[in-house]
Amino acid sequence: MKSVLFTRFFILLPWILIVIIMLDVDTRKPAPPLTPRPYFSPYAVGRGDARLPLRRGGPAHGTQKRNQSRPQPQPEPQLPTIYAITPTYSRPVQKAELTRLANTFRQVAQLHWILVEDAAARSELVSRFLARAGLPSTHLHVPTPRRYKRPGLPRATEQRNAGLAWLRQRHQHQRAQPGVLFFADDDNTYSLELFQEMRTTRKVSVWPVGLVGGRRYERPLVENGKVVGWYTGWRADRPFAIDMAGFAVSLQVILSNPKAVFKRRGSQPGMQESDFLKQITTVEELEPKANNCTKVLVWHTRTEKVNLANEPKYRLDTVKIEV
Ligand code: UGA
Ligand code: MN
Numbered sequence: 521m522k523s524v525l526f527t528r529f530f531i532l533l534p535w536i537l538i539v540i541i542m543l544d545v546d547t548r549k550p551a552p553p554l555t556p557r558p559y560f561s562p563y564a565v566g567r568g569d570a571r572l573p574l575r576r577g578g579p580a581h582g583t584q585k586r587n588q589s590r591p592q593p594q595p596e597p598q599l600p601t602i603y604a605i606t607p608t609y610s611r612p613v614q615k616a617e618l619t620r621l622a623n624t625f626r627q628v629a630q631l632h633w634i635l636v637e638d639a640a641a642r643s644e645l646v647s648r649f650l651a652r653a654g655l656p657s658t659h660l661h662v663p664t665p666r667r668y669k670r671p672g673l674p675r676a677t678e679q680r681n682a683g684l685a686w687l688r689q690r691h692q693h694q695r696a697q698p699g700v701l702f703f704a705d706d707d708n709t710y711s712l713e714l715f716q717e718m719r720t721t722r723k724v725s726v727w728p729v730g731l732v733g734g735r736r737y738e739r740p741l742v743e744n745g746k747v748v749g750w751y752t753g754w755r756a757d758r759p760f761a762i763d764m765a766g767f768a769v770s771l772q773v774i775l776s777n778p779k780a781v782f783k784r785r786g787s788q789p790g791m792q793e794s795d796f797l798k799q800i801t802t803v804e805e806l807e808p809k810a811n812n813c814t815k816v817l818v819w820h821t822r823t824e825k826v827n828l829a830n831e832p833k834y835r836l837d838t839v840k841i842e843v
């Protein structure tokens with residue numbers, strides 16, 4: 521009897537040791553790095569090694585639980601993909617703007633960049649740029665009709681719609697995937713915290729925008745967790761007095777409202793956002809982000825037109841350089 525127990529003990533011993541070692545390794549696992557996606561990585565979407573949003577369980581809470589009961593490892597719930605639609609057009613500062621934007625986006629986990637050129641064809645400059653950007657991306661183009669290229673008329677209507685159409689087409693057969701869409705103009709400034717905030721959008725989320733509407737900032741006014749009005753210095757009568765940079769929409773809402781698009785007809789200056797949001801939500805439904813809309817995490821910066829007064833017409837440089 522004794523010897524049977526003895527043999528069993530020796531058979532089990534290595535297994536017990538392996539389990540102890542594995543549990544020990546697990547608790548010593550280092551925190552996920554801030555920028556795990558290597559630069560110039562393959563442009564795959566859906567990688568599981570992504571940086572997690574701050575909101576998913578505080579670190580103290582997580583560690584404590586793990587040490588106490590050692591539950592079976594749960595599969596990570598899939599991080600919603602952030603789709604950023606960026607209209608862009610050819611001008612001297614274009615590559616500089618796109619460079620700033622890519623440098624931000626590269627630090628955001630699970631982001632898919634939909635870059636839409638306002639052009640009759642994809643340009644070489646943007647194609648080359650995207651190929652080296654190290655980001656999952658889609659490169660589209662659609663020209664703005666000449667009659668709409670006038671001061672005072674809304675910009676980038678056709679380009680944002682092209683982005684929406686691509687998104688709907690891509691997801692027509694796979695509706696379950698979680699995702700969040702937002703419109704990222706190429707000249708704004710985006711904090712990384714903004715992406716953590718928008719990632720948890722259930723339907724339509726909103727937040728303040730800095731340097732817009734003739735004020736230091738505009739913001740949704742929030743009472744008891746609900747949007748009840750707008751702090752703005754410009755056209756306060758807008759149903760949604762918010763800039764394009766001030767909201768995000770869940771992929772589900774985009775897919776279940778297939779007709780919601782940006783409209784040229786009847787759209788007045790500054791009304792594009794309201795015209796679009798009216799089609800998919802109500803003010804009561806909006807989800808305030810950024811600490812009940814009290815933090816500015818995105819700025820409506822505008823790049824000064826460059827002075828090219830001294831560009832030579834003749835006797836050009838001996839090399840051709842892309843700027
Ligand atoms: C404001 C809003 O922030 C924009 O979201 C809105 O589209 C715009 O007004 C408008 O009037 O429609 P603003 O800084 O005045 O923005 O506009 P831009 O930054 O010049 O243009 C917005 C986006 O459209 C940019 O990403 C820009 O690259 C793109 N764009 C602009 C084009 O694709 N084609 C153009 O001819 C002009
Ligand atoms: Mn702008």
